[in-house]
Amino acid sequence: MQAVLWREWRGGPSVHCFLCAHHCRIAPGERGKCGVRENREGILYTLVYGCAISSAVDPIEKKPLFHFLPGSMSFSIATVGCNFTCSFCQNADISQMPRVQGTIIGGALTPQQVVDGALDAGCLSISYTYTEPTIFYEYARDCARLATASGLKNIFVTNGYMTAEMLGDIDGNLHAANVDLKSFSDAFYRSLVGARLKPVLDSIRRLWEMGVWVEVTTLLIPGRNDSEQELRALAAFLASISPDIPWHVSRFHPTYNLRDVPPTPVSAIEKALHIGREEGLHYIYGGNIPGHSSESTLCPGCGSVLIERQGFRTGESGITDGRCSRCGREVAIHEKGAPPWRS
Incomplete structure (x- = not known):
């Protein structure tokens, strides 16, 4: 399928892809950094449209999203490929497959089948x-348009x-996002991720300003x-956008090309x-530490439990009509x- 968000580069036959912040200039016969967008005789094509490497029904808390449709299930899909090369990727077998192996695989799954699957499973959302x-934007966009029309x-x-062009294109059909803010250091992004920090910060702010519900995860x-x-700098940045942006701080376990680093001590998560909290964030969670008290949502006013969690299971809610049942x-x-909550 022909891709979107690209143009000829200096009259062609190379093209400029402006789907992501890499802004790849792609020569004929070559692919972008994601490994799934290819220039064929001066026209950019996506190689993964309708080609799902994975589809599943997940608790929405697994994303993780703790403040958007809590306790619901989300129909989840993916294709192969990624525009990052994280040394610590937990899904490298599928995210790096096109780049490392030059291979693109997956099962045929049309946007209508994705939406039908979500509805049949009783899901309230679709997660990409x-x-x-x-990197599978054309596929995600078509699914999202059908999904919105189906409620x-x-x-x-x-x-x-x-x-910004991609976000403008999907505006109105994207309702929530968990953004992986991997570090607050540009050097970290360049050395361990293969990207830059600023575009990620810009996206977090832009998503929030668009009215998309945003939660942030840091491994x-x-x-x-x-x-x-x-x-402190990372937390202060989030609080400057809104103190109500939930921040998930997750525990690292050795994986992929970063196996020489030990697991994160639980004490380090607790310190973060x-x-x-000191920097003004209202909702902060520890991740990958099952049974820890930081899994539950607390009222930023009185500290009472709003939503109790154990792993991906949610307990009784201490919320009445959008307010803390204890302090109001x-x-x-x-x-x-309910309409999306905004500060």
């Missing part, structure tokens, strides 16, 4: 996840490296992105959560049937 939804919500679980890697100075404070939770 597991790899990077930006479903659309969620991107993303590295945030999309352009805390010992000795790489866990200094107090960096964590404390820093987030308005809380930043978008529940079924």
Whole structure:
């Protein structure tokens, strides 16, 4: 299928792809950094449209999204490919497949089949996840348009490296996003991710301003992105957009090309959560530490439990009509049937 968001580069036959912030200039017969967009005789094509490497029904908390349709299920899809080359990727077998192996595989799954699958499974949303939804944008966009028309919500679980043009194109059909803010250091992004920091920060701010519900995840890697100075700067940045942006700080486990780094101590996660609170964030969570008290949502006013969680399971809600049942404070939770909460 012919791709969107590209133009001829200096009269062709090379093309300029402006789907993501890499802004690849792609010569005929070559592919972009994502490995799934190819220049064929001066026309850019996507190689993964309708080609799902994975589809599943997940708890929405797995994304993780704790404040958007809590307790619901989300129909989740992905294709192969990614525009990042993270040394610590947890899904490298599918995200790096086109780049490393030159291979593109997956099962045929049309946008209508995706929407029908979500409705049949009783899901309230479709999540574009597991790899990077930006690189299968044409597929995700067509699914999202059908989903919105069918009353479903659309969620991107993303590295945030999309352009303003892409976000403008999907505006109105994207309802929530979890953005993986991997570090607050440009050097980290360049050395361990193969990208730059600023476009990710721009996307977080732009998504929020568009009215998309945003949550942010940071995988805390010992000795790489866990200094107090960096964590304070990151938390302060999020709070400057809105103190109601939930921040998920997840525990690292050795994987892929970063196996020489030990797992994150739980104490380091707890320190990051404390820093987030000091910098003014209202909702902060520890990830990959099952059973930890930081999985639950607390009222930023009185500290009572709003939503109790154990893993991906949610317990009774302490929320009544969008407010804390104990102190009456308005809380930043978008529940079924309610309009998106905004500060």
